[in-house]
Amino acid sequence: MPASPSIWQRLTGENGLQKWGFYVPLIFMVLFFALPVALTLVWSFFERTTFWMEPGFTLFAYESFFTSARAENYLFSMMHSGISVIIAFSLGFPIAVFVRRRVPQVAQHRVILLFILPFMISELVRVFAMRPILGRFGIINNLLMDMRVISEPITSILFSPTAVVIGEVVSFLPFMVFSGFLAMEAVEQYIFDVCDDLGVGRVRTFKDVIVPLAAPGIFAGSVFIFVNGLGVALVPTILGGPGAVNAGLIVNQAIVALDFPLAMATSAIVIFTLVILLYIGHRLFDLTKILQPIS
């Protein structure tokens, strides 16, 4: 008869700590991600004090957001992010389609991995690096002047919404390629063969076959770029002019001014935007389809 396990063995055994150990990431993410993010809504209704905030219920932070230039800035940053999404889609998605459609299966992942390299370079560096490129004596102006396209440097690129859009595209384009490719992995090769055999034109294949099938990935990539365009303060801080303000910058400014309810209200608005977008996307395209290749 085998000896019964000791208390220590039972505690650390498969039905003890080992079993509960699997819940550690879940508990961690609930405690330090889901809870703080959800609580932003609660804190946004708190009352502001001189250095902090106290429990209460006031809509003052939202009033302060919607009745000032902040709401207008938020709408403008939504517009800029929307433009960034369109540009990133136009530049990045055809790459995902090309790799899936024309590159042999064994080499597809290797080609997509090429985009990991720029993605892993610090976003700060990538955005900072745009300054000497877009600036008055930057590479673009020098090139255009050397080619005699312009006689004087263009000064309206850097510190403008155009620079913000360029910065966002440079920062987030690889994500469109990744999510587009992930979605395209669910599209079997024979679907392209059928289109080719039927002699369907490229535009129609793209519009009526590829885009609907890859819609979950396109949507996920677009939401990522759109929401980060709204919430990452780094891009407008480094590349945008005085008028380039997004939600992330409003949050930072509110924290510096010790207006925590306003910071939380702005965060809650961004999170609400994200949740609504993901909900619509999930209802329309079933976003879980993107996860099929890794499931």
Added chain:
Amino acid sequence: MLDEYGSKWSYRAKWSYLLAVVFALLAPAFHIIYVSFNEHGFAARIYEFTFSWYRQILADTILVASLEWTFYLAVAVIFTSVPMGLIAAKFYKRSQRKIMFVTLMLAPLFVPADILASALLVYFKNLNGFFESLSDLLGIGLFYGWFELGFLTALIGQIVYTIPYAFVVILITMSRYRDQQTEAARGCGATAWQAFWQVEFPQIRVGVFSSCAFVTILSFNEATRTALLKGGFDTFSNVLVGEVMNIGMSGESYAMAGTLSILSITVIGLILTYTFIKSGRLEREARAKAQPLMSE
């Protein structure tokens, strides 16, 4: 890699476009590195190669201290984020509610850095207040300063940021592993730990090590969350942000940005090279094995 249907030139044009996009994304970082080695700095007509800007960084005590903090933070993130990513991937495979779990694990990717950082900042301030009140109530000082802004809070912020990457990288590797192997090992009398360590881990090792490298790079590069959650110390990226905002494009800021770029390109470049070589070797081996079968 031939295109059966399109023309050869169209195929080449598409490849050229793909490589041009990769180049365009990398070019700014390479430009930064190039300028960081110029004695005369940015926008100078003359180029003289020098290490002086990098020497200046190493001579700057604040920067060296910030590098040390960055290193400690990266090590701590590796030892927490990667095991958690691994456990999460294993949990995901056996979980019944996969969608909810994976949504929770990947959601931090979608929440912008400044938004998450501000939420965590207020959360930690509240938690700290709660624990201090608890200490006062119980009359013991045990809970004082648990969530005061500092190394621990910065670490938590970075774990939340890096865990989705570690999780996805390990999960991709794990998706090739067959659970029947674990069942076979258990059937042969191995404990759960032995089955994991001796059978499963060797097959997912590449994913675990790759996620270590990714997490290191992400931690080194992270600035926004750490800036709000770090308390009294500075990381390298935080100093760089300060330098860019206050001084602008100085030789030193180019060298700092160059350091981050060189580190990222080297580490990720090594992983990519290793992956390419390994998958090429596996492909050749598979072809060699298939050859006799095909000739039969």
